[in-house]
Amino acid sequence: MNYLRLAMAQINPVVGDLEGNKKKILHYLRLAKDKRADFVTFPELCVCGYPPEDLLLNSSFVEDNVKILQQIQETIDSSVVCVGFADKGDDCKVYNAAALLRQGKLKGTYRKIHLPNYGVFDEKRHFYPGTYCCLLELGPIVAGITICEDIWYPEVIQQLSRQGAHLIFNISASPHHEGKGRLRERMIKELAKENHVFLAYTNLVGGQDELVFDGQSLVVDAEGNLLARGKSFEEELLIIDLAINDLIHAQQFSHEYQAKKSKAKHYPLQRISLPFSPKEEQNPILFYKPPRLSPLAEVYGALVLGVRDYVQKNGFHKVAIGLSGGIDSALVAVLAVDALGQENVVGVIMPSQFSSSETQEDARHLADNLKIKHLNLSIDGLYQGYVKTLEEVFENYKPDVTEENLQARIRGNLLMALSNKFGWLVLTTGNKSETSVGYCTLYGDTAGGFAVIKDVPKTLVYHLVRYLNKKAGYDLIPQSIIDRAPSAELAPDQKDQDMLPPYPLLDAILKRYVEKDESFSQIVAAGYEPGIVKKVITMVDRNEYKRRQSPPGIKITPRAFGKDRRMPITNRYWRNNIHSR
């Protein structure tokens, strides 16, 4: 039997690191050559990293990335290589493009037609849309070339299929959120089946600021059967052999396809023809499907990769974490150890007069379980210092949230001093529930370089911690941390639930308001108590200013704070719309 051997390189480039990305691409090209691959794919914009954002406005950035592409091109011999880069047209317009390379030459370029401009995406800010479809005739095989968003609209694939494509390549940089991998796989299977084409989808891997790309590249046959799936959150060269007969048959036996052929074309077509003699293969690789991660393992994997890449790509090695003895800092500490190794994580315990002996004991216990170094710095003296400094100005005023915030800010200062002195990156420990309602101290517990779990709701924090303990086979995170009622310990006998609705209720309302854009009336109509909904929505809207000054953190839900949700700070809608009801 004759086969086309695909090698799909799901790689982890660094934004702006043109030289580094080139080296990585050349490394994978060598691996693909060792495997005698006929066709090698790399993800969307992997020459410059994704998303390069406004670097694309810098006059030399796009030119430099084109030069790097040329250097890659020069090394290529008989295999066909498809690699994502930022293309500069003769009109100086910039396009999100796929280069088709062979024998040291650029054989063709496809420019992405559908540019996403919603959610975290700003592609209409940075790119002009492509205007033509692209078919590659590779000997007897006809392949369509597409980039990411192109396959989320039907017309490009329909046209490529109608014009004779047996196989569609898609190179992607698709950011992860919980369940996205499953969603993508279902969509790609349906698309292949509906259009009677094979589909080979190459996705990026890695963390870039708030985004994590999960890999999970896919190859699906024309009946929607999964042939191959790449690993989650890991670089990999995924190899699969596609039988030439299967590829060609798919289209020939589709009556529906023949009927469709007459329909209108959306885009002009660019046709690239390259000679190709399929090789006979004695031991073809026909299936490759590493097991899917469970939903909790997937979230955890995204968080580990996100924190590792943020820390290391920004040139840090070690991190410091304030350990309160609470569940959030416990989760962040475990994550950091898994991401960076125990030797690169320092726990800092900063007790005050309001810290119970139990929480301090739990913090030490956790540090021991994780085998991480920990420091103990009491904040009592400093707190008294602030009280004394402000004594006269605050005369006749009772203690209130001011004094609570002072404690959090002293802790922030101590962590930042350690960061400045030793070059440790500070990881903050606020979860999405707190971040949403502003139950945190700006410049206090929000002080740090990376907010690891800022998109993880408190209820999910509990699930993850139980998952980790189960995985560890023992109480890696002490059970007392899980059982204790959450408290900021900034005032006597304080509990989160004095100020906030119970977390399961809070998280349910937040999911509707923040992630699904439901209105007050819609949430109330779904059965939630109007007083509580009003309180929650008001807190979310009023605390936009805190989120604006908080560190970046990993997106794991369909709608994170940050680029994903661009709300004005000056915003009277909450007042106008809810307070009057």
Place this chain on the structure above:
Amino acid sequence: MNYLRLAMAQINPVVGDLEGNKKKILHYLRLAKDKRADFVTFPELCVCGYPPEDLLLNSSFVEDNVKILQQIQETIDSSVVCVGFADKGDDCKVYNAAALLRQGKLKGTYRKIHLPNYGVFDEKRHFYPGTYCCLLELGPIVAGITICEDIWYPEVIQQLSRQGAHLIFNISASPHHEGKGRLRERMIKELAKENHVFLAYTNLVGGQDELVFDGQSLVVDAEGNLLARGKSFEEELLIIDLAINDLIHAQQFSHEYQAKKSKAKHYPLQRISLPFSPKEEQNPILFYKPPRLSPLAEVYGALVLGVRDYVQKNGFHKVAIGLSGGIDSALVAVLAVDALGQENVVGVIMPSQFSSSETQEDARHLADNLKIKHLNLSIDGLYQGYVKTLEEVFENYKPDVTEENLQARIRGNLLMALSNKFGWLVLTTGNKSETSVGYCTLYGDTAGGFAVIKDVPKTLVYHLVRYLNKKAGYDLIPQSIIDRAPSAELAPDQKDQDMLPPYPLLDAILKRYVEKDESFSQIVAAGYEPGIVKKVITMVDRNEYKRRQSPPGIKITPRAFGKDRRMPITNRYWRNNIHSR
């Protein structure tokens, strides 16, 4: 003579404050009625405020703004009213639209065709583009309706002119930067002249987070002569009478126009006809042109309005400012007094062992000149407290930037404690030069609600201060503050210039790199020393993380930090591109 009386309401709405904006619009409608206006215009999206950003994704927000428009509509009788709102199509798509209202009815809707998606704008994220041009036949007068960006492209105006428009209305929300008013006026004059049409341009006024809208509405005749200009940075109802004969004549006598008429149309046309009998006017208002502000007065006006609106629209009354005795905090204090009144500004002097008696004296002197309350809080004890707390951990390490940052962070904490206790908003005092190169302490001098001069380069700070002293007629800002070499006073004998190039040189390089997107090579080719350029660019890129966590501040240059410049934090381009050279 018969006239069309225009009333152009350049108003200052609040984003999301639908009820408040309605009241304001109704107030100006009453004023326009008192003036017997035939046609009343309001700015782009003034029903919901501009820019509403992702509020537009909230299912009820657009519907509520349509309801408010209907309530406005019901109050309108014989005059024609053009008002900007967010329109929801039957297909649930949202459009940036202008409603044409008369006698309690919606007579027509124009939907913005050109959606800006660059710089601070995200309109392709939030709106679908309109697909038709709109002509209003008002008795003998033919008027085209356009929205903001539409007039920055030639084809809409060309088509409207060719199809018979005598007059083009444009309702806008055009953010200010230095020189924008002049640029806009020149462009509008040319546009009117080229297309033989009168142009009536109504712009928004007010501060919204980082943006300031400057008003300066314009009326220009068909020869490009300025007939009226609204005030800068102030709400106003601008009234002007346009002679019917002049309007109609403009087109009839244009041979060029007749020749153009045959050319292709770009968009389908919606035509709305309303009866109108021009009134005879004995004392027409033919000219209205308040004097233009000088360039420095314009920047100062933008800053004053920006800080006033941010403070007041967010529900604050008083502000606190750390007074160092330096020129930046001096400028911010004067700005705050002009924006909010001396009774609403508190200066906080926080000396350390490194503060000279001269700077402390200057800070007090300034507070006295401004007649503002000031507090004096020494940070020495607290600083010693931190040193002691960290003594053991820092053993064998020499003092470095850690200890400098601690001082700045203690000051940040004290200011935030005052904010928490008394409800004062903290204004930070960092200028654009510092912000660009990260010469500031995160959670220290960057701690606060609003970074008033974050887009004002240091050299412009000096110009503004000299302008203010000249305007005051005496040394409102003590001359010694202007004369002293800038210093953070965080270490003995420290001067900014020990770390940074001289400010005129630094600002020149920053303008090229940040505002003009010039590359290292381009800047060097312009004659700057490669070593200095490399140092500056490296500092700018490495400090993106600090800017990301800094408070919002007023955009006054063509490219501010914030929504205007969206750079990745994880970015190795600087290292890759510059360090290797």
